[in-house]
Amino acid sequence: MDRLVKPDLKEVELVFQRGQKCYTSFKLTNLMHTMSVAVSLTTTNPSVFSINHPFSIIPPLSSLSYTLLLSDLSDKPPLSSPADVIMVRSSMLPTGKAHQDDLRRLFSKPGPHVFRDATIPVSFIGPLVAEFLIFHHTQVPEVSSFFKKAISGCSGPELTKLLTPAIASGYADFITDLIDAGGDVNFKHLDGRSLIPLAVRAGDIDVLKILIASGCRISNSLDSVLHEAAAMNRVDLMEVLFAGYSDMDMNLADSDGRTPIHVAAVQGHVKVIEFCLSIGGNPDTVDRKGWTPLHYAASEGYLEAVRCLLNCSNAKYVVNKDGKTAFSLAVDNGHSHLLDLLHLGDVLLRAARIDDIHGMKSCLAEGAMVNGRDQNGWTPLHRAAFKGRIEIVKLLLDHGALVDVVDDAGYTPLHCAVEMGHVQVALLLVARGATAKVKSLKGVAAINLNCFKNHPSHVHPLCHEKERV
Structure with missing residues (x-):
């Protein structure tokens, strides 16, 4: 027996x-x-x-x-x-x-x-066992088997309630087990927010993907998940959200009127800013204070974020509700490394264009970068050579201007002077070290200083453009 x-x-x-x-x-x-x-x-x-x-x-x-x-x-x-x-x-x-x-x-x-x-x-x-395992899962061997057993004694509402701490723990297997056992992924908190913001804060890609795949619905106006991910510098989370929800709006504003680009600019998160811009984010949106993302990046002194925004934004001289531009905020907060990008570079180029030598001296004294570039890669020396401003050229060279610097089209200041027929400027540049025969980055023909023409047949593309302020 x-x-x-x-x-x-x-x-x-x-x-x-x-x-x-x-x-x-x-x-x-x-x-x-x-x-x-x-x-x-x-x-x-x-x-x-x-x-x-x-x-x-x-x-x-x-x-x-x-x-x-x-x-x-x-x-x-x-x-x-x-x-x-x-x-x-x-x-x-x-x-x-x-x-x-x-x-x-x-x-x-x-x-x-x-x-x-x-x-x-x-x-x-029971739920107390499951909750204990969620908070101490790193300390319990064979935690998965314990957890599955624990939730076998939980009701539907108890399973749903456990989803919140499970998501916060970032342990994907718990979320899968709870959903499979009957937990409701579309549970809403008292403030109306879904479970997705919790997953974003947990920062676990797998947890977020599980919720999306399980049909977890999102409320864009309440959840602000893109703002959460932007603050965390998590482009990967933002990519998953855009792949999972067709109605994601990169320009959705929160209660302060800030878009995800604002949030990224506050933290100086350049990769997030670039991602937002790549899928239609508007860098010129103003929040309730009248601040653009550029205002925030400048106020905090984030150089790379400022550069990124200036490449696509027209907000350099937007005035907020306190009458401040991004430049003003950078000055107020002592971010001198931003002043050239935000204002002084423009002033320097304008001084070169209009032959304002006193304004240029003042601007250089304030810390303007003598080799700063505009959107076409032109330095003040390009502009001065293009306009034939010989005294300006001398001043710039005396302050360390690079004589053979190349713009986006492959032109040096000497190219500009020669093509516009400014002989004295060209000779000065050569005397100060400019290479008389320079092949540009894009294969422009070598310059022959013996063949100046008042109306050259080959001129820089910008020569036909209207003068810029």
Whole structure:
């Protein structure tokens, strides 16, 4: 005979309650038709568990109920690996009667009269167990199996409630298990926000993808997930959001009127700014204070962010509600490294164009970059050579202007002077080190200083443009 008694379940489950006595019941059935059976129940962890009838007698073909009690009033479930178990031993009892001391003696000595009938694992279930595992998953071995067991004892609303801490933990397997078990991914918090902002803050790509794939709906006006991702400098999260939701709006403003580009500019996150611009973000949008993204980048002193925005923005001279331009904010906050980009470079180029030598001297004294470039790659020396401003050319060279600097079309200042017929400027440039025969970056023919013409047949593309301020 393999065994004398049979348990009514393969595993005992305890619903854990923090700081309370927890208990559950199970039954053993005597398989003998004519003889009573003595039973001994012990646990692998008697300091934590107790059983109401450690020694008992079960009549023939009868059942007896037992209660397993968690006597350790802990704030956390006493999980163990391998799991604690209840060991069931039995022995035939022909008389059908015996005192507790007799039963204790009966099982104290091993022998063929004692049968090892069953080993029943003890597991903990319920939302408090699952919550504990979410917050301590790095400290628990075999956490996935514990978690799946724990949520098997949770109701639908409990599963849904657990999604919030699970998402915050960034542990993707938990979210999958909760959704598969019946958790509602379209649960809304009291403020109306969805679960997606939580996933973005957790910063886990897999968690975000799981929620999107599971049909988690988003409210653009409430969730502001692009703003969240922009603040975190997470272009990868923004890419997933755009791939998952067709109605993503890069120019959606938050309650302060700020777009994701504003948020990125506040932090100086250049990659985010570039991504926003690549999918239609407007760099010239003003918020409720009248600030453009350029205002924020300039105010905080972020050089690369300012450069990035200037390449696509017309906001350099936009005035906010306090009457401040981006340049003014940079001055106010002592960001002298931005002044040339935001204003002085323009002033220097204009001075070169209109032959304002006093204005140029003042501008250089304020810290203007003598080799700063405009949108076409022209330096002030290009402009002065193009216009034939010889005194301006001298001043710029005396302040360190690069004589052979090349613009976006492959032209040096000497090219500009020669093609516009400014002989004295050209000779001055050569005297100051300009290469008389220079092949440009784009293969423009070499300059022949012996062949000046008042109306050259080959001129710089900008020569036909209207003069710029």
